[in-house]
Amino acid sequence: MTRLSGQNLLLRGYVVLVFVFVFTPIVTSFVFSVNSDRFPTIPLGHFTTHWYETIFADPDIWEAFRVSALVSVSVATLATFIGFCTAYTDYRYNFTGKALYLSLALLPPTIPLVIMGLAMLALLARINMSGQIHSIVVSHVVLCAPFAMAVVRMRLAQINPDLEPAAWNLGASPWRAMREVIIPFCRPAIASAFCLTAAVSFDEFAVAWFVSGLNKTVPVMILEILQGNTDPQINAIGSIVFAISMSLVVIAQLIFFRKASAPTTTGI
Amino acid sequence: MPIVIWQLVFFVFPLIFLVVMSFWLVKNYRMVPGWDTVNWTKMYSKGYFWDTYWRTLAYAMIATITTTILAFPCSFALAFKASATLRRWALFFLIVPFFTSYLVRIYSWQIFLNDNGIFNRMFDYIGLGPFHLLNNFFGTLVGYLTLCLPLAVVLQLISLANVDRNLIEAAHNLGCGRLKTVFLVIVPMAKIGIILGAVFTFILSFGDFVSPYYLGGSKPPTLSILIIDTTKSGQQWPRAAVVAVTMIITLLTIMFASVSAAYRKKP
Numbered sequence: 001m002t003r004l005s006g007q008n009l010l011l012r013g014y015v016v017l018v019f020v021f022v023f024t025p026i027v028t029s030f031v032f033s034v035n036s037d038r039f040p041t042i043p044l045g046h047f048t049t050h051w052y053e054t055i056f057a058d059p060d061i062w063e064a065f066r067v068s069a070l071v072s073v074s075v076a077t078l079a080t081f082i083g084f085c086t087a088y089t090d091y092r093y094n095f096t097g098k099a100l101y102l103s104l105a106l107l108p109p110t111i112p113l114v115i116m117g118l119a120m121l122a123l124l125a126r127i128n129m130s131g132q133i134h135s136i137v138v139s140h141v142v143l144c145a146p147f148a149m150a151v152v153r154m155r156l157a158q159i160n161p162d163l164e165p166a167a168w169n170l171g172a173s174p175w176r177a178m179r180e181v182i183i184p185f186c187r188p189a190i191a192s193a194f195c196l197t198a199a200v201s202f203d204e205f206a207v208a209w210f211v212s213g214l215n216k217t218v219p220v221m222i223l224e225i226l227q228g229n230t231d232p233q234i235n236a237i238g239s240i241v242f243a244i245s246m247s248l249v250v251i252a253q254l255i256f257f258r259k260a261s262a263p264t265t266t267g268i
Numbered sequence: 269m270p271i272v273i274w275q276l277v278f279f280v281f282p283l284i285f286l287v288v289m290s291f292w293l294v295k296n297y298r299m300v301p302g303w304d305t306v307n308w309t310k311m312y313s314k315g316y317f318w319d320t321y322w323r324t325l326a327y328a329m330i331a332t333i334t335t336t337i338l339a340f341p342c343s344f345a346l347a348f349k350a351s352a353t354l355r356r357w358a359l360f361f362l363i364v365p366f367f368t369s370y371l372v373r374i375y376s377w378q379i380f381l382n383d384n385g386i387f388n389r390m391f392d393y394i395g396l397g398p399f400h401l402l403n404n405f406f407g408t409l410v411g412y413l414t415l416c417l418p419l420a421v422v423l424q425l426i427s428l429a430n431v432d433r434n435l436i437e438a439a440h441n442l443g444c445g446r447l448k449t450v451f452l453v454i455v456p457m458a459k460i461g462i463i464l465g466a467v468f469t470f471i472l473s474f475g476d477f478v479s480p481y482y483l484g485g486s487k488p489p490t491l492s493i494l495i496i497d498t499t500k501s502g503q504q505w506p507r508a509a510v511v512a513v514t515m516i517i518t519l520l521t522i523m524f525a526s527v528s529a530a531y532r533k534k535p
Contacts, residue, residue: 011345015358018342022365022418025376032379082274108279110523112475114492115512118499119282122289122509142279199367206477210499222371226482238372245367253360 026242033235051236061221061237067133068202068217075140076198082141083148083193088182090149091156092164106146116143117210124211131213139211140201147200148193151256155189156182192252199248203241283516290509299505307506317494321514324474324490327405331412331473336466338413339420344450346421347428359425362418373414374482381407381483403485411479416472420465427461428454463530467523474519491515 033052036045055061086105090098108116120139124130129138159182167177183190205219212220218241225231290307293300311317346358365373380386381401388398401407431454439449455462473479477492486493491511498508 008349011341011349014341015345015350018338018417018421019358019361021413022362024380025373025414026365026368028376028379029372032376104276104280110471110519111283112471112492112515112519114475114477114495115286115515116282118495118505118508118512119286120278121499122505123282123285126285138278141274145274196367203367203369205369205371219369219371222369222375226371226375234372234375238369238375242368242372245369246364249364249367 029235029238029242032232033239035232038232051232055233055236055240060216061218064216064218064221067136067212067215068219070133071136071140071208071217072198072201074134074137075144075201076194078137078141079144079197079201080148080152080190080194082145083150083197084152084186084190086145086149087152087156088178090153105149108142108146113143113204113206114210117207120207121210130211131215133215135211135213136208136215136217139207140204143204143207144197144200148197151193151196152186152189155186155256159185188255192256195248195252195255199245199252202245202248286509287513289506290513292506294504294506307510311507311510317511320489320491320494323488324492325518327408327412327480327490328470328474331409331416332466332470334409335413335416335420335469336462339417339424339465340462343421343424343428344454346425347431355425355429359422362422362425365414365418370415370478374411374478377407377410377414377483378402381410402483405484408480408484411483412469412473412476415476415479416469419472420469423465423468424458424461427458427464431457460530463526467526467530470522470526471519475515 031044034047034049036048036050090102090105095101116139120135120142121130124135124138129135163185164177164181167181168174172180202217203219205217205223208217209220209223216224218237222234222237222241225234225237289299291303291305293302293304293306346355350358378385382388383398383400383402385401387401391399401410435453435457436449439453444452475492477490477496480486480490481493484490489497491514495508495511495515498504498511
């Protein structure tokens with residue numbers, strides 16, 4: 001095959017352009033979080049940590065971070081558990097209505113967040129559960145469980161399907177086989193599902209904004225600052241949030257793609 | 269089966285409740301249960317509602333077409349011209365933005381696009397402008413692209429990477445031109461990924477309120493802005509529910525149509 005190098009060069013340039021477009025806002029946010037000007041534009045002012053100092057001195061922001069951390073850890077725990085159970089059910093059993101079951105499990109990300117927010121708010125308000133931290137948690141679990149399920153299911157697809165029945169034949173109870181065969185095998189997936197769902201929950205603002213009431217999470221706080229004026233504090237908060245979610249995602253990736261040492265099947 | 273119970277209680281049930289609520293009445297700022305179609309007739313008889321509806325639909329369509337077209341050369345290049353290592357890194361870096369705060373990214377675009385922003389300073393430097401880039405559809409579109417472009421590239425890339433190379437070779441050997449091969453061989457084989465990318469772009473931009481609000485200036489509104497305004501100002505939740513249910517029906521129709529198109533075998 002002959003290739004026109006001009007064409008290839010053009011394509012390569014285009015790919016770079018797409019990545020520049022995707023990463024420009026992320027990098028910009030970092031740059032302006034340490035820039036001195038009140039109204040961010042070019043030319044840049046001088047380096048400052050002022051915006052970070054302001055937000056660290058703000059008790060509201062600490063409170064928002066506390067709520068966010070609490071929410072994302074609870075969400076990650078619940079969503080990962082539910083996601084694992086769904087993935088395992090899908091992997092192990094065949095039953096009528098499975099298609100419906102799976103679409104129920106995977107549908108939430110296709111409903112616009114504003115609508116989920118409104119629906120959750122309406123229902124939770126009706127049963128007097130709105131405006132509390134656990135109202136954010138339940139809503140986020142709905143949104144995050146599908147991600148956890150997808151990650152665990154990918155891992156289960158790699159398991160040797162005979163391993164579990166072998167354990168049963170050797171006299172392990174279903175529960176013991178689960179505990180000593182399936183769970184160790186899925187451990188990396190479970191850990192990365194935990195990190196991913198925590199990251200998703202940590203960044204989610206629309207549903208949280210509807211149901212949170214006075215318990216603001218960090219993204220809800222950003223949303224409210226954004227409704228006011230331009231404020232470089234957003235860049236500082238955003239950079240911190242970015243650093244946190246990114247560490248979670250990177251950890252998740254590292255765990256998931258690390259060449260896992262052979263699945264431990266000790267005790268059998 | 270905990271997920272069934274959980275999703276029933278906290279996913280399906282709220283949505284059903286949304287439908288039910290759209291028939292309720294608001295009296296003295298309080299919702300009263302009932303079966304009255306007044307919210308539906310009120311909303312549907314407003315020209316304002318339909319203007320917003322068609323506008324949102326058009327925005328989402330334009331966003332879908334733009335994103336699909338802009339994403340394709342990129343995913344094409346990554347699928348066919350890049351090494352496996354580069355492709356893996358590219359995938360990783362395309363997934364990264366998904367986990368960064370969308371709000372902060374939109375705020376960053378404000379810094380670029382506003383009348384005194386970075387772009388206009390640059391244009392000024394070379395003697396052009398100023399251009400109004402913010403508070404219009406251009407701004408909104410930049411936001412939609414920020415949200416959807418990485419996802420569309422990922423989905424297209426996965427599909428393109430699975431295209432059988434032998435068929436491309438065969439097409440070349442049979443004298444099919446380069447561009448013709450792309451459109452007659454590669455695109456049809458990667459159809460599922462391309463359509464899935466488009467569907468997700470449509471879903472995301474149809475429901476997004478951040479871009480049209482903070483980059484598009486919120487006027488004229490889109491349906492999701494309408495929902496927020498109706499919910500947050502006063503107690504007109506049933507009417508917001510009417511808008512929401514209309515949106516869900518629209519989305520389901522479009523999703524169903526495109527997914528069945530994606531998986532339909534060519535006769």
